[in-house]
Amino acid sequence: MSTSAVLVGILAATLILSRWWSWWRAPPSLAKVPGPPAPSLFLGHALDLDRAPIGTRHNKWAREYGPTYRLSGPFWEPRLIVGDPKGLNHVLHNQDFERNASDRVALELFFGRGLFCAEGEEHKKMRKCLNVPFTNQSIQQVSHVSFDLVERLKDKRGQKLEGGSLVFDVTSEIHRLTLDAISMTMFMYDISTSNSDIPTLLHKITDSPAGKLSDIIPSAFASRFPIILRLPSPMKRWCDDLRSSLGAVARNVLSGKEAAGMHAKLLNSLSESEVAPDVAVAQVIGILFAGSEMTANVITECFYEMARNPRIQTRLRTELIEFEVAHGRKPTYEDLANSSLPYLEAVTQETMRTKAVLTELSRPAAKDTVIPLQIPLKGINVYEVEVQARTLIDIPAVDWIRAQGHVLTFGDGPKVCLGRSFALVEFKTVVSTIVRNFTFAEVEGLDLDFYHVGGNTIKPMVRGREQDGAQLPLRVSVVSD
Numbered sequence: 001m002s003t004s005a006v007l008v009g010i011l012a013a014t015l016i017l018s019r020w021w022s023w024w025r026a027p028p029s030l031a032k033v034p035g036p037p038a039p040s041l042f043l044g045h046a047l048d049l050d051r052a053p054i055g056t057r058h059n060k061w062a063r064e065y066g067p068t069y070r071l072s073g074p075f076w077e078p079r080l081i082v083g084d085p086k087g088l089n090h091v092l093h094n095q096d097f098e099r100n101a102s103d104r105v106a107l108e109l110f111f112g113r114g115l116f117c118a119e120g121e122e123h124k125k126m127r128k129c130l131n132v133p134f135t136n137q138s139i140q141q142v143s144h145v146s147f148d149l150v151e152r153l154k155d156k157r158g159q160k161l162e163g164g165s166l167v168f169d170v171t172s173e174i175h176r177l178t179l180d181a182i183s184m185t186m187f188m189y190d191i192s193t194s195n196s197d198i199p200t201l202l203h204k205i206t207d208s209p210a211g212k213l214s215d216i217i218p219s220a221f222a223s224r225f226p227i228i229l230r231l232p233s234p235m236k237r238w239c240d241d242l243r244s245s246l247g248a249v250a251r252n253v254l255s256g257k258e259a260a261g262m263h264a265k266l267l268n269s270l271s272e273s274e275v276a277p278d279v280a281v282a283q284v285i286g287i288l289f290a291g292s293e294m295t296a297n298v299i300t301e302c303f304y305e306m307a308r309n310p311r312i313q314t315r316l317r318t319e320l321i322e323f324e325v326a327h328g329r330k331p332t333y334e335d336l337a338n339s340s341l342p343y344l345e346a347v348t349q350e351t352m353r354t355k356a357v358l359t360e361l362s363r364p365a366a367k368d369t370v371i372p373l374q375i376p377l378k379g380i381n382v383y384e385v386e387v388q389a390r391t392l393i394d395i396p397a398v399d400w401i402r403a404q405g406h407v408l409t410f411g412d413g414p415k416v417c418l419g420r421s422f423a424l425v426e427f428k429t430v431v432s433t434i435v436r437n438f439t440f441a442e443v444e445g446l447d448l449d450f451y452h453v454g455g456n457t458i459k460p461m462v463r464g465r466e467q468d469g470a471q472l473p474l475r476v477s478v479v480s481d
């Protein structure tokens with residue numbers, strides 16, 4: 001028998017024993033939490049949940065079992081789903097719940113040891129340093145970059161369409177735009193014109209489909225033995241390559257050749273806080289990644305909804321045209337930031353409310369503790385759940401949570417999104433310019449579903465053509481004035 005087979009055998013046996021030990025030690029209250037039966041003996045709900053289109057499982061279970069219920073992960077690992085308003089607030093604001101150890105190792109592989117891997121005092125210190133370049137004043141100073149980029153995209157697309165209409169995948173252009181926006185504002189670096197391999201690597205990492213057995217089994221082991229994530233794999237290779245390419249950009253930024261705007265503030269803040277060079281590089285990489293991927297996803301989801309709701313699209317365009325007529329100019333940063341266009345503001349808020357692109361916020365308990373609830377556990381009428389250390393707690397991005405007024409799109413608590421103000425202004429800049437100049441329509445005969453993909457985000461796929469990867473084909477036409 002080969003050494004690797006023996007190693008896998010030992011790991012499997014240890015995992016099964018440790019799961020059995022967890023079950024045995026589990027507080028009785030967790031065993032009493034209601035939940036759906038697992039469709040697979042060994043994989044629990046993991047495979048089914050990862051393969052199902054977004055929104056089709058959690059919403060149904062919440063109706064049946066209430067907002068707090070229990071699922072099974074691979075090898076009988078209990079997962080507590082907390083959609084209760086008081087419960088989720090408690091989890092997100094309390095230091096007894098930390099980011100998943102395997103997520104932290106994965107994020108360290110992605111970005112290096114920065115904000116995404118830190119907890120407690122270390123996280124607080126890093127966050128204080130990184131908050132400095134994200135003030136409204138700094139965002140205003142760099143807002144022209146997004147305006148210039150979207151104008152460039154508008155002109156390029158306008159020329160290709162020659163006044164007519166075309167069907168094309170809108171995701172790639174928007175991803176490139178948001179990557180350029182963050183890299184140019186934060187780092188004075190234009191990735192698109194640099195022939196860099198960064199966009200291709202990002203694409204490979206974030207478009208790798210979830211729901212594959214070959215991913216679920218290792219990630220089940222990784223939750224107990226995070227070191228597994230460091231073993232050779234295509235994902236690890238892409239991450240290493242990405243880190244070295246982004247690292248080269250980051251080191252250039254940190255050498256401080258150019259010093260203006262947000263870039264200078266980030267630089268000064270990192271140097272004043274005496275951040276070690278490898279941590280500074282990790283912070284820069286993390287911001288580049290988080291700043292491009294999430295914003296692109298939420299913008300493309302908005303275009304999809306515009307295509308499905310022509311009435312809303314027309315109303316938004318009318319507001320934009322009326323604004324231009326009344327003011328003799330296009331909306332500026334101040335107009336967008338101060339919500340001077342009420343319908344654009346409503347479209348933005350509604351997109352943020354309904355399109356959380358991070359599918360779930362996972363926070364395992366760091367110690368044995370109790371989660372208070374507003375709505376009692378179904379069937380047993382109890383207003384709290386006892387959890388033991390390492391119990392995996394998931395807050396899913398789903399309709400019933402939003403219906404209670406919790407917009408968790410940017411998370412909440414001490415780890416709330418660092419770039420939310422930046423993202424909101426960028427969203428409004430891109431959506432207002434593109435919708436003013438182009439119309440979007442669904443493509444007849446194509447149905448789209450949204451799936452959980454690698455990188456824990458949501459991406460669209462064409463039904464029946466899922467193997468082609470993430471894409472959002474829409475019919476785009478030029479608006480004639």
Ligand code: HEM
Nearest residue numbers: 115290291294295298358409410411415416417418419423
């Ligand atoms: C619409 C766009 C965006 C969405 C939906 C989004 C969503 C989120 C969410 C849900 C979290 C919390 C994760 C958790 O609790 O574990 C988060 C964290 C974070 N986001 Fe964003 N984000 C967006 C844009 C951005 C941008 C533009 C940047 C940077 C310029 C950014 C940088 C970060 C960073 C650094 C964190 C980690 C915060 C910490 O751990 O303290 N995000 N984001």
